[in-house]
Amino acid sequence: MSLPDLPPLRDVVQRHGLIATKALGQNFLFDEQLLARIATVPGDLKGENVLEVGPGPGGLTRALLRRGANVTAIEMDRRCLPALAELAEAFPGQLRVIEGDAMKIAPAELFDAPWHVVANLPYNVGTALFTGWLSGQGWPPQWRSLTLMFQQEVAERIVAAPGSDAYGRLAVLAQWRSKPRIAMRVHRSAFTPPPKVMSAIIHVEPAAMPEGVSARMLERVTEAAFGQRRKMLRQSLKGLPGALDALEALGIDSQRRAETLAVADFVAIARVLTA
Numbered sequence: 001m002s003l004p005d006l007p008p009l010r011d012v013v014q015r016h017g018l019i020a021t022k023a024l025g026q027n028f029l030f031d032e033q034l035l036a037r038i039a040t041v042p043g044d045l046k047g048e049n050v051l052e053v054g055p056g057p058g059g060l061t062r063a064l065l066r067r068g069a070n071v072t073a074i075e076m077d078r079r080c081l082p083a084l085a086e087l088a089e090a091f092p093g094q095l096r097v098i099e100g101d102a103m104k105i106a107p108a109e110l111f112d113a114p115w116h117v118v119a120n121l122p123y124n125v126g127t128a129l130f131t132g133w134l135s136g137q138g139w140p141p142q143w144r145s146l147t148l149m150f151q152q153e154v155a156e157r158i159v160a161a162p163g164s165d166a167y168g169r170l171a172v173l174a175q176w177r178s179k180p181r182i183a184m185r186v187h188r189s190a191f192t193p194p195p196k197v198m199s200a201i202i203h204v205e206p207a208a209m210p211e212g213v214s215a216r217m218l219e220r221v222t223e224a225a226f227g228q229r230r231k232m233l234r235q236s237l238k239g240l241p242g243a244l245d246a247l248e249a250l251g252i253d254s255q256r257r258a259e260t261l262a263v264a265d266f267v268a269i270a271r272v273l274t275a
C-alpha cells in the first residue's frame, strides 16, 4: 500500500496558526528524517497500538502512522486538532485523537490490547507519566514499551550507574523493572523553538519483576536512602523500621552511602522488609 503524500510540517503549522506556546511546553520537531528515526525506536509497529501523548501538529504522529501503527493521540491544545484531523483523514482508521490532559486519562481505558507509548512531551509531564507507569504493584504492565523524549540531564539520571552523581531514585525506579537505554540524543537545534538544553530519547521495555518485593517498600527505602544521599545508610535509613537489621542480614556495610548501592541491593533490602 502506498503512503499518502503529506504537506511539509512547517506549512501545516503555518496554515493552522500553531505558534508554539511556552505554557504548554511546546517545542516542535519538523525534521521528517529525524521523526522517522524516532518512530523506529520501539521496533516493528505494524498493526500495533501506540499511545502518543502530546502530538502537537503531528510530526511524530505521521511518522508512527507511516510505520503502520494504530495511533491513539492525547493532545490538550485544541488548536492542534484540525491539523490532526487532516492526518486522520490521510490514514483512514489508523488515528484516533483525544482532546485532554494525559495526566488525567488512564491508558487502560483506551485500549483492549497492549500498547506502546511514544511521546515528545514537556519534561515535567514526561517525568510524571514515566514514574507513574513504572510504579505500582501491578506488574508486568499492560504497555509493551515506552519511548520518551527527555531533557538529556533527566535521561542520564534514568540510566545512571551506581557511584555517579546522576544515580538516585529515578535510576533505581527505572532499573529495577526494566533496562532503560538512551536510544538517541537529539540536538536542541532540532526543535522549534529550540529549548535551552539538549534532549535524549529513553526506551524502556518491562523486565520480569523481582520476586517477593513490594513496590511501595522499594519506594520507601529509596526515598529514605536518597533523601539524605550524602549521609551514611545507618543515618538515612534509621527511621525505617527494620532497615538497619536488613543491612546487617545482607552484609551491606551501614557506613556506605545510598549512591554506592546497586539496584539489586535496594531490591534485596526491600525484599527483607517486605517479608
Ligand SMILES: C[S@@+](CC[C@H](N)C(=O)[O-])C[C@H]1O[C@@H](n2cnc3c(N)ncnc32)[C@H](O)[C@@H]1O
Pocket: 024, 025, 026, 027, 028, 029, 030, 053, 054, 055, 056, 057, 058, 059, 060, 074, 075, 076, 077, 080, 100, 101, 102, 103, 119, 120, 121, 122, 125
Ligand atoms: C514538546 S511538544 C511536542 C509536539 C510534537 N509531538 C512534536 O514532536 O513536534 C509537546 C506537546 O504536548 C502537548 N501537551 C503538553 N502537556 C500535555 C498534557 N498534559 N496532555 C496532553 N498533551 C500535552 C503540548 O500541547 C504539545 O503539543
